[in-house]
Amino acid sequence: MPRLTPSPAVATRLLRGSALTVVVGVVYLVTAHFSTFWASDGRTGTPIFPGVGAALAALILFGRGYWPAIFMARLLAFWLAGTARTPWLMPAIALANTAAVYAGAYAIERWGRLDPALTRLRDVLWLAVGGLIAASVGATIGVSAMEAVGEVASGAYAATWLRWWMGSIGGVLVVTSLALAWGAGQPWPRRGRDWGWLLACVAATSAVSAWVFFGTPTALARTWLVFPVLLWSSLAFGVRGATLALLPATLIGVAGTTMGVGVLGSSFEPDVRYVLLQQFVTAASFTCLVLAVVADERRGKDALRDREHRLHLALAAARSFGFEVDLETGAVTRTPECAEILGLPAGLSDRGTVQSYLAHVHEDDRARVARTTGPMSIRQPTVRLTYRFVRPDGRVVHLDETCTGVFDATGQLTRLVGVTMDVTDRWRVEQEREELLTRERAARQEAEQATLLRDEFLGTVSHELRTPLNAILGWAQILQSGPRSSEALQSGLATIARNARLQTQLIDDLLDLSRMSAGKLRLDPQTVDLASVVHDAVLAVTPAAAARSLRLQCVAAEGARVHGDPDRLQQVCWNLLVNAVKFTEPGGAVRVEVVSQGAQHCIRVSDTGAGIAPHFLPHVFDRFRQADGSTTRRHSGLGIGLALVRQIVEMHGGTVRADSRGEGLGATFTVCMPALRAPASAGTGTAPEAPSGLAAPLRTAQAPLRVLVVDDDEDAREIAAQFLRSHGADVATAESADEGLAVLCDYRPDVLVADVGMPGVDGYAFIRAVRALPSGQARTPAVAMTALVRDDDRRRALEAGFQAHLPKPITREGLIAVVTRLSPARHPA
Template sequence: MAISWPSLREGDARPETMPMTIRMGDSVFLPAAAERVPSVWGMRLRQISAYASPAVVVLALIGAVGWFVGMPALGTLGAEFVPFLPTSIVKLLFIAFALRELDRAPAARARFTVAFAAVAVALMSMMALTIGPDPVGMVLSPLLPPAESESIYSPSGPAVGTATTYLLLSAALALAPLSDSRLVAISRLLAVAVGGVALVAVVGLTFHFVRLNLAIPSVGIALPVALALLITSFSLLLRNPPPRFIQLLEHDSPGAVIFRRLLPVAIAVPLLAGWLQALGQRFGWFGVIEGEGVVAVAMIVACTVLILWTAARLDEMNTDRSIAEIRANTQQQWLEVTLATIEDAVITVNNEMRVGFLNPAAETLLDVKVGDAIGRDLQELVVLVDEATDQPMGSPFARAFSELGQVTISGEPGLRMRDGSVRAVEATATPIRDWKGGINGGVLVLRDARAHRAREHADRQAYAALDRRVGDRTRALERTMSVLRESTTLLRTIAASTPELIVAKSREGRIMMVNPAALQAMGLSRAQVVGHKEESLFGSSEEMRRILENDRRVIETRRPIVVEESRTTRAGTRTFLVTKSPLRDSQGHVFGLVGVSKDITERKRAQRELEQLLVAEHRLRGEAERANRAKDEFLAIVSHELRSPLNALKGWSQVLTASGNPEPATVLRAAEAIKRNIDHQARLIDDLLDTSRIISGKLELNSRRVNLVEIVHAAIDLSWDTAKAKRIELRVDTACPSLMINGDHDRLQQIVINLLANALKFTPEGGWVELRLAQGETSVILSVADSGVGIEAGFLPHVFDRFSQADTSMTRRHQGLGIGLALVRNLVELHGGAVRVESAGPGCGSVFTVELPRPVQDALPGESPEAREGRPPRIALEGVDVLVVDDEADAREVMTLILSQAGAHVRTFSSGTELLAELARPDAVSLPAILLLDIAMPGDSGFSVLQRVRELASLPFIPAVAVTALSRLDRTRFELAGFQECVGKPVEARILIETIAATLDVADLDAQRRQASAA
């Protein structure tokens, strides 16, 4: 592809328009944008030529009006001039039509329409030469009265001058729209000839000296026709003027300046002198000889003035040119030095895309000498390709010349070297503009971009690596923060839910942290305790002195200790087993200590009573068992209905932890089992959560002895963040530190949380919510009051209806499913209580009151059977024959590993049928032995399997333990079925082993009693 403009010789003028040509092979295209660079004077002359057609029409119409109305003076613009014939009127109309088509019609159509008009004019001119000067008038004269016809038209000989001029003009018109430059030049010459004849006629008619029709009427030209011919010839010349003429009008060269100044004077001075001579002779001022003298003197004076002015102007322009040449030479030297020293390759081309200059850097880059490069096509030396795809990118001047501005090649251009390799470059193309804005060539700057591209590539790689590192660090930080948040939440939850008293102190003895159980024991609020010393809170005493001494010992020795301490609490003096450990910072420095106190008052009292009162042994034993069950029930609140999958998970994790360095096969089995059970548990949790939203209220309660005060405080802690976010004051009045009732811990907590959530949701910011807990004679009263929006009287009966809401519109402010209060009512009724609501109306708040029944009598703590017998419980299971029946292979494998590590001999069965088949063999069981039965198995339940085992007469008595996820079943049902104990899933290794050992100990004790009774 090549881009070029028409070449100009030095000093030539630029044409009216300079078309840019793009050559691709043998085809030539003109770009749609910026096709031509228009010349200012060219546009002006074209605008002037556009008025020629209307002017010719006006002259023709004037003659037509004069001819039709019988006014010869109107048609000839003077009674003494040559008459304006009808044939000339028709010719002028055809000429006006041709001029209009030249200016406005497309080139293809203009060739035919203009040729048609030119042929018509030529035919009428030929008729004028043959049959008479006015063939049209001859046709129209019979239509007019004789007088008018004779006054307008009188026959004469052929008008050779006018007809010949029309023939020349018709030829000029026919050649004007053609594209051949030689034919266009002939058209211009013909137009000049026609204009000369018309100008002679106009000047002669003006002076009344040269009137061609006086002596030779056949060659006379009427004044309107002469004016029309003069206008038409000028229009043809101005439509596409020669470049030299445009340069004379636009350029500041001496010749152009003199031309523009002298041409008007050369035209005006002779005309004025002639008119002056004619006027003098007409009015008798002077004769013919004197008139000629006046003309001569006027011409001499005018020429002298013009010569003086021209000389002064030439001197001035010569001085300016000398100064400009000096400046240009200086700038050229600066430019040459600059181009010789810069590292960028600079190449200049002319408008034919041929090289005109190369700087030394370009010689080095292109590996070519200046002499060899000058005059060669740029495409032979510079071949730009896309460095990534190796595809040609074309000439960089395509856009630069089209947009008439500097263009930088986008992407990653590369220069094709002489050896075929590609070197990364940056290419910038800039057009060279002349003084009128035209394009005479261009400058191409090539910069070696290898180092820059390498830096960019390295920067991109560095940025990518940095992004990856930042992403890795961010993800690691997020994981760390997530673990930290989970750990913090876990510690807070444990500290809030544990019954042990936890107190953290600084080295100075000031309390830094205290859990709710410790606050409850102290009978103080967190604000009253944190930041203070214990001696300032409880005074100095002997027991306080021992407490402070133990704290000092931990700080000094930097080791944990376990001691017994007595403290005075709201419930009186209590004995605690305290584990005190130092707190260390990241550098290992001790900055405080933490004490975990377990209330062992009852244990100590039981021990003293055991020593003093052997008679109360059975009662104390029962109380200890009830206390132990209460503790187990308290710990069981963290479990839920989905215990079966957790059985394998917890068992495998304990096996892997206890074994230290397990075998790879064991680890693989553990991983597979854990994954299966986790997936199973996730599905069950999702199903249960979805089902819980539409539950009908028929829930099974895991009733046990619970402390309602603890439940209330736990619910308050869970609701505290919501209250704080809405700046709601949360008031609590429990009236007593402990209030024991029979109920489901989780469901009671759900009741309190739902009531608090309802109050917080409908209480605006800045309000208050108050929770009161009181005890009556036969019931416990829990009330939640708020300063919220209140409840309308018409909605009060429906507050506890399922899916019922006061506002059900799409724009309601308070969202929810409408089942929270319905669940409260169902749960309260399942506990044997009642719930009611009171509200004075909208804006007056509301009060929800729950009444729960109190137990008739509290149980007293007791001891375990092992404590009663005065012997330690069985820990190891050496020699014990354990028969495990479970349909889940993972559960069987986990319990086998747990019990085998405890020393037991374990046999597993996937169903009751397999167990019974084994027990049918002689000597199938060696005592001591125990059965571990899963309750929910396909085909056989644990209850039916145990019943069939008991029916085997030949089998000695084997104690049985139920291992099941159905932990919410009534314990009495297991005892009636013949089970001695029940262990819930997921199985905890310690509990399973202790339960088996305790069951075997009880079985041994019963056997001894049976033997003693038999004796």
């Protein structure tokens, strides 16, 4: 057959039960031996029976199932004492002792619901009741058995029964209370000061007891001198102090009385002195226990009040409140902190019902809160949930609730207790954090998109700048390779000029975009006739339209005057026309017209080209946006021309609109400006006319105009000199500011043309040095010819001492015009 081995848990329980059985038996054996040693006549009893107290404490602490250990230990005690008695009397007395403590333990457990730590007055009273029951049962059975065998005469039955009964009660009050108080309850504080005072009390009690029960006999009242020190221990240290002090007082009293010394032992007959000793021990122990437990309860109430105060402070600091729900009645009790959090009226803040509370829970959370008890069980009695509570003033608070269920002996859920915390501020912080994270993610995506657009834009810029540059460099190499026919030469030069102008326009668009982004795009408003603006723009794009075999129609009657910047308006019209020419297939048509619509004048540019897809139409004026942004797109461009159109038009107070019936059906762009109703002034017209001296030679009254060109770039310096010489000027050049100052002093030019960005001494320092020369040379008119073309660069050049700002790349017409304007012929001394 297979061997059956117990599980580890069963083995542990068996081992523990066996060990406790041995311990209970040994303890009872030792205390019973003391009883035998203290017996007044060696047979009938003892003044104090500590065995009853020890046995009752064991059954209360460990359970009534250990009664056999008490029975066997009592028999063993008889055998060890060598008492010669009737054979069946010793089992009868052992049975009496066992039945006594079993009956007392049963009564205490069944009706008393005793706290073994003796923390309440009812615990002490029920311990006394249990002692009375145990003493009565044991005395009755034991004395009756002794009378049956003749050890107790019939006339001494009552006195013997009383002595047994009093001894058992004394044992319960002294030994049982000591074992329960120190064997259960909270650990004793480890502070040395508390232990020192407790030991001092015990020592004082022992000293006074020894003086009373072993000293010279005097009046009987001397025995009550032990009470003050016993009360000291009881009131100062509670039940544990009282039981610890009672032990030496009882031991010393029993020892002295049994030995026949002291105030009781030497003054009375044995029967009388034992009765007096029993009365003293019973009265002293019961009085001390009652006073001690009352003192403990008072200290406990004070400590509880202090803990409740601290709890309320903690709840208030944490914006929390505690609650208790009686599930049988539905009543809800809450701590006062809920009034501020929930904002409920006085009658509902600290008490109410479950239904009245649920009525204020947010409707989306109400059903979930009502099901709180659903997942609770004895093994998992705690649940945690968050929900919203609607205050009477309409505010919504967010609550975090921890709720614990309390179950009865049958496993039925009877109560709920818990803590509810106001987490509204934390919820707001979480929401703000989520919003910050959302904004951060959005910002990161925008930054990534901006980086992607920048990279795409830079690639597009590189492509758009390299395309005309390729044509310029290619034709330059072709023309340099050898003689060409006149027709090929003119074609190549025209291609170079056209691509150079295209590259210049791309750079200007980029600069305008930069100004627009920085809010520095400036206008020079004046009265402008839109017909002149449109005609000039048409003239500018006619060559490109002719090259693509497009029909270019212009319908613009004069008189459509607006208030604006003629150059910027011409840029708007030119961009729209260039856009139309670029997206119209060869053989198509481009039409521009000026129309009046009420209080507005409009420029309408329409074409028969590629049209605009409906999904892209809302984004047609966005910067860097192109309908086809792939590397295989058919039409070049940076995607900023139309963005500049919208910005410039809106700065003039106008509007621009794009219309298209779809891809392949052409497009129409309409720019509308507020009409100027006031009569035109003498200066009305288009952009200022070119100076009349442009085509005339550059001369003073007596000789050719002398111009000094200072530039560190040899090509730029030579181009400017050639432009000037082609119009009859006498030109000197210098490649640095220092050389320019030396030439200036010897050459004495009529006009000075200087670059700004030169190595060593720049143009700003150069012009300041010129203005510091003797008066005649210091007043030489000067032109800043520079690639620094921002508005701030222009302002800085004028502030440094230049009279004009000419951006690179320069044109012959532009250079001649500005030099003519500054020449002494226009500004005589």
